[in-house]
Amino acid sequence: MLYCSQCGTQNREGSKFCNNCGARLKPASGAICPMCGTANQVETVFCTNCGARLVPLTAEPDSEKPASAHPIKGLSLPTKIPPSPAHAEQETPSPASAVPEEPAHDETQTLRDAPPPSESREESGSGQDVTTEGETEIPDWLRNLRSSMPVEETSRPSPVSETGPVQAGGEGEDQVPDWLARLRAEPPAEEEPAARQVSEDAPDWIKQLQAQEQVPVPPRHEEDVPDWLRQLHAEASSEMTLGGEEQASGAPSGPAAETGLEQDTEEPESREPFPREIKSDAEITIPSWIEHAAGIDTEEPAPAEGSELPVWLDQSSLESPVQPSPVQDEPPVPAPIDQLGEEVEPPKTEDQAALPSWLLPSTPEETPPETPTWIEQVPALPAAEEPAPVPATDGEIPDWIKELQAREPAEAPAETIPEIQGAETESLIQSLEQDAGAEIPLVPAEAAGLEKPLEEEIPDWLRLAMPAERAAEISAEAEAPEEKIEAARPEEVPAWIAALRPKDEVALTPAELAGEPSEEVGPLAGLRGVLPLAVAVAEPHVQTKAAAQPQAPAGVHLFDSILAAPAGEAELPAAKGRRALAIRPFIYLLLTLAVIVPLLLPFSLARSMLPIRRTPAEGFYELLQGLPSSSTVLVAFDYDASMAGEMDLQANAIVRDLIRRRIKIIAVSTLELGPQIAQRILDTAAAGVPNYRYGSDFVNAGYLAGHEAGLSQLATSGLSANSVDFVQKQKLGSLPITANIKSMRNVALVVELAGSEDSLKMWMEQVQPRGGAHIAAGVSAGVEPKAQAYYDAKQIDAVLSGLVGAAQYEILSNQPGLAVTSVDAQSAAHVVLVLIIVLGNIAYWVSRARGSETARASRGKAT
């Protein structure tokens, strides 16, 4: 794949212009054909477009080795430096002695006349200069051909009677490839019907042109001349005739008029009518373009018509001054012979070069792609060198000649028009016009229905030789290749793709087609609406905005009215928020009054109404009352300062009762802040109890680290001996109260004061299952549901819940304190909360009923 250097678009292999931006694509590496400018792959020997040799042949340094032993690898153009005009005039023979006297001179004759490199120098006499100069310019392969040609000429006087020049060539027989020998050895009878068939298949316009020939061809020559040569000859003359009609009418047209070509007045002999030349057998075998080329060699450069001359002819016109005359002993091979293969190679248009071979339109005129260009070149030599083996040549025409014959009418004019320039070319064309026997105007390729030559492929050296106006025109066309591509691609769509066109496409109006996007790249380029995706994406004819329907439901109008309403009406949420803000302080005030008033004015109503008997608090109290004196109770203060307002009441009630009964207390905590709270409770409770000392009767074991691990260790191993108490920082193992605590079995009861569910859960999961410990849980009111589940499962022995439980315990223990004082405030707050909940629910149901009525009313209005 090729990537555009301008936009980076990926293009197909062989593309010359970017499909996206139209920039000329340059391969990363490769060889540029010096003839057509086509970029070829690396290591390509021949140009893929015109067949020209890209790799120059190296000269054989070994002189002993026969020159003819070099294999023929193909025909390439010798890079010849145009000689000075003076030298050209000296060496160029007169047209009168060249064309009329030797009209049968063709490429093969030139090759035959060319002596071997060693012999030609000895035999040439006066022509030594020309030969010497020609020798320096002719490549080795051409010398090899020269060396073989005289042998053929002497050993095989008539090509019809001999099997072929190669077979009789003696030494040269080994030098000619086998395929060439086979071609020459083919029986002539096989070619005749094929040639006739091709002639019949010629396009109609060719037949018409043939019919317009004014000078009939003698029957004798008609039979002798192959049909394809006859057709080519007639075609060339007819084109000239058609052009001559236009020129005769005084309306200059075509490139000839543009370039100002004029008729040649210096060589009247060369203006003999073309049919007269056909009378000669040798002339019949020569196509018109070869005659033109021969005229270049023999004549003084004549004005040429651009529409009739291919590119190679233009070059040959430049080289013509140095070409020796065909009548000379050592004529160099004229340039047209070298470019024979190039001419038969059909020029590719831009799109043809860009498209793969399978997408190219197949026409019967095309050469099979498998045939290399050089094969087409070399076999053309024997066919053209046959002077006039009249009856036999028709039958000997091989297939490739038929193909060449069939392709010539369409291709020869395509390579002609605008490249011809200069005085030499003009004179050449003028001479050709005169040879045709009529005034030959130029016929543009477009007028003939032929493809326009690929001017973008003109090499730079040729473009430099053009007029400035023409070069600028070509450059302008090269800069805007997309238009050409767009115009040409639809014609190249294969039939199977064209069959995929949607059937309903014909029903689309031109306006709809204009709205449909067309494919820009690929083989579908130029088609509209072929792919469903393109239709689905584009759909310009479908209205995407729904129009308001008169029968739309009322909800649609309501929605439209809401959308159309100004934004200032959306104040309802803000009003609700303000109302909520107005209610919230009222609730705060009620709760504050419910708490403060009972504290300031204790009315003892709740105390008198507080249930004591058959409550969990009673069970808790009885459990602690069942503990023997001097027993040890482990009290876990698992709550922090945030829960101290509730849990301190329980802790005070429990600790005071235990101390009063002389029960030893070991305080621990699984929270970092717990030991401080425990110490404050213990100090307050033990302050009024005589002989109840720290370290012997109670101790603050401090923080129990490790959470589950610490509790698990406590359940199995008891308090760590290395741990220190919270107050004196003495090792627990050294304290009498804690020295003997090796497990929970050594304590009479574990009182878990849990301010959170997690603390109670850890005790239930890590300590209680390991057995031996009786656990009584004093929990916050929020943890009571969880503690009640453990109590129901008999995992804990008693539960004391919240402030109420503390008050009950104080009443049971006959030590009324802060808990009992706070019960009235708690009860008042509960009443306030209940009222708030009830009023709130009433307000909710009322607002809901109003909302439903409002919605119902709005629905009724809407309907």
Added chain:
Amino acid sequence: MSADLIGLWAGAVLTLLVFSYLLGDTPLFRLAQAIFVGVAGGYAVTVAVYLILVPRLVTPLVSDPTGNSLLFIPLALGLALLLKLRTAWAPFGNIAIAFLFGVGSALAIGGALSGALLPQIRATILPFTPSLGWEVLVDNALLVIGTIGAFLSFRFATGAERPTLRALDVLGRGWSLLGRWFILGAFGAIFAGTAVSRVSILIGRVYYLLHDWLQVVR
């Protein structure tokens, strides 16, 4: 001015700052919040150092390293945790983290099975003998029905196609609906207990202000 008086005033002022949240998220509330967090954190570190690290790790290793050589393992693990502060050294701290999480997860799972799941399941297997009295029977029946209904409320299977199973499916749907109400009752009880707990805390704070600080309440 004694420390108790300073503490008393500090406590009162901070309490009022926290109550300022009733007026909104004021800077005073944020100040009190920051003070509580800072004091709690600092106090926790102090407690951990003086009650845990020093007496249970440093002192034994200093006094008798040979006899307490096993304490080097928790020391190494504890120091490895400090490596988490640097990203390049963090993988070394993962060992201590893995040890902590592994031990904690093992204890939690084992404790959940032995201390919560199995005892709670066993607690729902209740007798239905008439000798227990109708109150106990109703209580046990409600407990069983509520427990099973709570489990069925988390059943999200679709209806059965077979007629025999369709009746069970209808029964299961009804039972799950009843269990859902039991769950709602439990949530209501927890919410009510939490509300009562917070009212108690409010009472404690108000009592502190009225009794300890203002001394208007005896």
